[in-house]
Amino acid sequence: MSYAWLKVALLPLVVAFVAGCSKPETPQEVAAEFWQAMAEDDADAVANLSTLADPSAFDGYRRDWFETVPDFGRVVIEERKATIVTRLPSEDGATGERREVVTYLVELNGDWLVDYDRTGTAIMNPSPLDGLMGEINRLGERLSATFSRSSDDLTSQMDAMAREFEAYSDEAARKAEQAMEDYGRALQEFMEELEKSVEEALEENQQAPARDRSALQQTAADLHQSSDRLDDPDFDAFADSSRALAEAGARFSQLSDESFRNYQQEWHARLEEIRERTNAFFEDLGNSQR
Structure with missing residues (x-):
């Protein structure tokens, strides 16, 4: 009986010991524990979770991180390197304000570690483009989301982004130009294919309810008009295309006739593809500003 009691008494200690010894495995887990250690x-702990070789060299990046709780955004993993968008409290302590930086990680001997020096450089010597980077990331998330729902303020955000780019150097603009052209071309091709698919559905289902046919006819017209604007891609054209795709997605969801069911599945799958392509575009755009 005493042996059974001993097992029960020791079980919580064993569980706590095992949990305490478990190591973070993913870049996200490592980054979270790294910033907790900071x-x-x-x-x-910082040395165990990063490339900092000697704990005595720990400098806290010359800041007091007491009770700092970061927010994490986009995660990009490329072979043995990873980056995580990290939103930290502003240095001046302004309530509610966040500064967006990048936590860099590397994989060494099968373990993910924060690249201590590179992350520190990003924090202590911020690029003048950091503010623009934050806007790029947030706008990318918003633009991608509009393909399944409407967004009233997207145009104003695009206008603000265009003004931001104008404020930076010609070199930054040149670096961004190729990413914008590639995305504009891909977006235009996608919209043309979607327009063609909608027209095929209309041709095959001429007896469909008038309400459904009218919605699809308007969708095809909107896609055609927005696609033409992408001949010379800019943020205004991207905003217009995003709005057209958002409205298309809404109309696809509201179709009532069963004859369009297979097309609905295909169209929603295509919208998901362009959402992923949009995410990639904003990632490329962000990288071009580094």
Whole structure:
């Protein structure tokens, strides 16, 4: 009986010990524990979770991170390197304001570690384009989301983005130009294919309810008009295309006739493809500004 009691008494200790010894495995887990260690000013933990070779060299990036709780955004993993968008409290302590930086990670001997020096450089020597980077990331998420729902303020955001680009150097603009041209071309091809598919559905289902046919006819016309604007891609054209795709997605969801069911599945799958392509575009655009 005492042996059984001993097992019960020791079980919580064993579970706690195992949990305490478990190591973070993914870049996201490592980054989260790294920033927790920074907030606790734990030099040993920071060294275990990063490329910092000696805990005595820990400098906290010359900032007090006490009780800092970061927000994490986009994660990009490329072979043995990873980046995680990290939103930290502003340096001046302004309530609610966040500064967006990047936590860099590398994989060494099968373990993900924060690249201590590179992450520190991004924090202590910020690029003048950091503000633009934040806007790129947020706008990318918003634009991608509009393909399944409407967004009233997208145009104003695009206008603000265009003004931001104008404020930076010609070199930055040149770097971004290729990414914009590639995305504009891909977006235009996609919209042309979607327009063609909608027209085929109309041709095959001439007896469909008038309401459905009218919605699809309007969709085809909107796609054609927005596609033409992409001959010379800019943020205004992207905003217009995004709005047209959002409205197309809404109309596809509201079709009532069963004859369009297979097309609906195909169209929604295509919208998901362009959402992924949009995410890639904003990632490329962000990289071009680094």
